[in-house]
Amino acid sequence: MLPLRSLPLLLALSLPATALTVPHLAGTTEIKTVPKRIVVLEFGFMDALAKLGVKPVGIAADGDSANEVLPHLRKYYGPSIPSVGNRHAPSLEKILALKPDLIIADENDHKAIYAQLSRIAPTLLFRSYRGTYKDQLDQFEVISKIVGKEALGKAVLTDHRSLFSKVRATSSPKAGKVVVGVLTPTGFYVHSDKSYVGSLLESLGRDNPTRMRDDQTQYLLSLEGLSALNPDTLIVLYNDEHQSAFDRFKAEPLVRALPAGKQNRVYAFNRDRWAKGRGVIGLEGILSDIFSSRVLSGKAAK
Template sequence: MRRIATLTLTLATSASAISVTHLAGTTELNTTPKRIIVLEFGFMDALAKLGVKPVGIAADGDAANEVLPHLKKYYGPNVPTVGNRHAPSLEKILALKPDLIIADENDHKSIYAQLNSIAPTLLFRSYRGTYQDQLDQFSIISKIVGKEAVGKTALADHSRLFSKVKATSSAKAGKIVVGVLTPNGFYVHSDRSYIGSLLDTAGRHNPTPVKDGQTQYLLSPEGLTALNPDTLIVLYNNEDQSAFDRFKGEPLVRALTAAKQNRIYTFNRDRWAKGRGIIGLEGILSDMFSSNVLSGKVQR
């Protein structure tokens, strides 16, 4: 897999001073940050795994459901929020007096200058990043917060879990296509998306290309027919069960090799599509292992 060599970290003269090269340039951090605001789930995951609690996060939904379920035990019910991930409140961020902000290229590039005027801001590719991007960012964040040893242990544990799952991968699974199903349609994830690149790294071929620069996009039943996957992974939440029932019943979907071989797998949309980071990957890899989705075995 190609790696985007945009994220580097160099130790400076003092023990706590570092220079971080990211997607918006190079940021000098003279001390270990203590008041961190993170604006995307992958960064929330990284700090949780490292045992560092941010002073604020950007998330989704109502106040009771701002934090993803797999992170609630790390953050508790009263984590401070600064608005939606896609449109955080600059006023709320300013009020929390951060000494570091970690932002996402897709959602926050347009407000980077404003964020950076509040506190030193790092810009990474997480929301539209690859599996490898998540690992690279975790490694850098662990050094920034002074938890490099903890980070190395976590990555080693992850590597062992990933190897266990990859060992179940078989050519019998053939081409694997993955996407999110909503009432509006099926949004396929390309080989450069987070989940698509994870499957690729696990040894399974994802035939879905990037389209018009987008790693995830709406795909018609005819487009899915053209890909004709041997294994199909559909991600949706419980409230969209009726949409899945309609999708699975469509003649073009029933004609797919994956459908004929009973290899259409379903998993929770939030758990997979939003589960970026080491903790999130534990859930995804657990699903992969228990379901045998990479093996090509026919479901019972």
């Protein structure tokens, strides 16, 4: 078995015909034919299949119902597709009942049950929940080959790179240091340069001064800690039910004293859309927000 954190997400075409040997974070898995009954346990993998026009036989979501998926995925995954429970703790019994021929699981949430999942069906372990922007694209490319949609996958990635370049053109050094995090009533959870959103901003040419802490790509940060980062642009992610928490946060003296606060460069976006919207479809929404808001241009927020 190969080391969990050192294995690149590359697809080795080492077997004839449609058979593939797929390296992933728990070793390698041989897939002899194009899978027809796929169960996916994290949003990034759901996104990939949706973009490729492949319907899984089961999904995990934010709750126990298939309706509890992200809004931008609901048109692909409604109540007609069975739920196998919460993506952080899926039901092995429900997965087994669906008789899958492939399971795509997440390292952060499913490493502990990988052996059990593998006894049900061939299981691939990728890094989505705590993965970077690059991880999402690499995994999409691998999945497109596994499901026999390699040509479509390449076309999708070409379109994505075109959109990415268009958005990157709006990024300016005037935006300075950019810090991004999720705001809840319990505090501000900053996203490091190795997180999904943090690494996306770095790829778009901006400096994210937040580094990993205790091997965590995202973590709770005090207002004093945020002040020490001294961001020129601050991106706050929250859902509508936490509007009052955002109003209090933005009014905090330490936030107002930041360069971002003084220059009115505190931007707010939907938490689910940004922090959970992994995959090419999710990225379309995030990049659209970045382009329309000009958050990386160095201009004041509207």
